[in-house]
Amino acid sequence: MLDSGVVFCYTDLYMRWAFLLGIWILAEVGGYYGLRRLGLWRPWMGWITPAVLGLLIVSFLAGRWITLPLPTYKKLQLLGGGLFLLWLALILGKLVGGLWGLLTTLGQKPPTADFSEGRRATLQLLGGALMSLPGVALGYGYWRGRYRFRVETIEVFLKDLPPAWEGTTILHFSDLHSGSFLSPDALRPVWAEIKALRPDLIAFTGDWVNTFAGELEPFVADLAELEAPLGKWAVWGNHDYGDYIMGATRERKAKERAHLRHLVAAAGFHLLDNEAVLLERDGERIALVGVGNWSHWRRFQRYGDLKAAWAQVPPDTCAILLSHDPTHWEHEVQGNYPIALTLSGHTHGLQVGVEWLGWRFSPAQWLFTYWAGLYRIGEQYLYVNRGLGYIGLPARLGIWPEITLIRLRRHLDSV
Structure with missing residues (x-):
């Protein structure tokens, strides 16, 4: 019968989202504490990821439940994909930057108390570079990689x-x-x-x-x-x-x-x-x-x-x-x-x-x-x-x- 398997496909979709949400929670917690110890945490970092995720969910539900002309549907898919890419870059950036902050300040008090100005600046520079790497890599994958046919x-x-x-x-x-x-x-x-x-x-x-x-x-x-x-x-x-x-x-x-x-x-x-x-x-x-x-x-x-x-x-x-x-x-x-x-x-x-x-x-x-x-x-x-x-x-x-x-x-x- 050609109607078997559909439930399993969407179950898999929900499982993947559950996995990604788990990574997101880990990134938010680790990012907050690690980047805060480096002095890199900013208030907007707390709300930007859930805001992008909210827009992504809206685009996903619209594509699933609203009947749209095919060209509009394809553009909505592209928008949703771009939002997913941005969300992924943000959580991976927080995760990598947060881990860097936690590892480099392990056993230390907040950096303002224990680190010299030069060491703090170096750690912040490296932390910022590491945070940007997922975004740079995924950006290349978006602009060039998906068309790098071989x-x-x-x-x-x-x-x-x-x-x-x-x-x-x-x-x-x-x-x-x-x-x-x-x-x-x-x-x-x-x-x-x-x-x-x-x-x-x-x-x-x-x-x-x-x-x-x-x-x-x-x-x-x-x-x-x-x-x-x-x-x-x-x-x-x-x-x-x-x-x-x-x-x-x-x-x-x-x-x-x-x-x-x-x-x-x-x-x-x-x-x-x-x-x-x-x-x-x-x-x-x-x-x-x-x-x-x-x-x-x-x-x-x-x-x-x-x-x-x-x-x-x-x-x-x-x-x-x-x-x-x-x-x-x-x-x-x-x-x-x-x-x-x-x-x-x-x-x-x-x-x-x-x-x-x-x-x-x-x-x-x-x-x-x-x-x-x-x-x-x-x-x-x-x-x-x-x-x-x-x-x-x-x-x-x-x-x-x-x-x-x-x-x-x-x-x-x-x-």
Whole structure:
């Protein structure tokens, strides 16, 4: 049934807000005492954060409960995202500055009594710099990071890849979240790059929109211009079912899905909804399988039916799976179905993290075992795309938006 999972999604939303509110309380308490000891606390610091949060809540409720024209709704989303970014920068600034104040004055009386003028000035200068760091970093993520598109290029060696498919390229992208962009101009450099790469096949792994099918309309013409001789293929993501429209009836959700299906077709993409197709090169075939959203976390939907899709795959056929959520590979695919390569998205790498000289960190790893990049267990591969768009936080920092060029190679044992 296509109405399952909605309650779980909003429960997750409330849990995340509860976590953020806990961080906020910690930041307010730590910030007040730590910054006060440094002499940096000002009265406006006490009311600015709840004031921004109040405006954020108003914008959130307005977007959920007031019927607005789609362009107005998108602008309201952008406003809400900006307020959330500002609120996050404020609480993180207080938290970092407060911790600095508490640590540097540990065991001391108030600084006016124990610190020399020079030491107090130095500590205040460093404290102010630390307080500003979250705002500067998130500001960069907003103004530049969310548009810092990059191309990831990888090779995957598949044991049962037919000889005719050696060197075949797949352009994989995911999580467009078209509703987060006010204009299609922002993504035109991406489409130009895809055209220049001239892939053999294009695969999109879900989340065309944030909430409403109409969000995709301004992007259809550009998507339709993308070409690949083996076709353009796609699956649904958790945002593509109309489930996040507050108070929507079953009929309204069905109408949204039908509209989105029409737009995806107009863009030239073939939607694989719990089904498989056989693709042929020089008389040799592989199976491309696509399923609806399936998450191990019950707060997200389980519309995918891999059993039904796999029944359409001939025995001993090299298979590639498109499945939006990487927990599907972890908990149902891996070890149970002989699928050589699975392409996923969904995590966004939480849009914030560090990837430097082989070392990686993101809060995403606290939530997902497989959160970005290429993974291998035995002869099965998973690639988790970091996403092209963004949602919630209108910024990316360290986890940049990507498109991925995957080159299929025959496993050495197959040669």
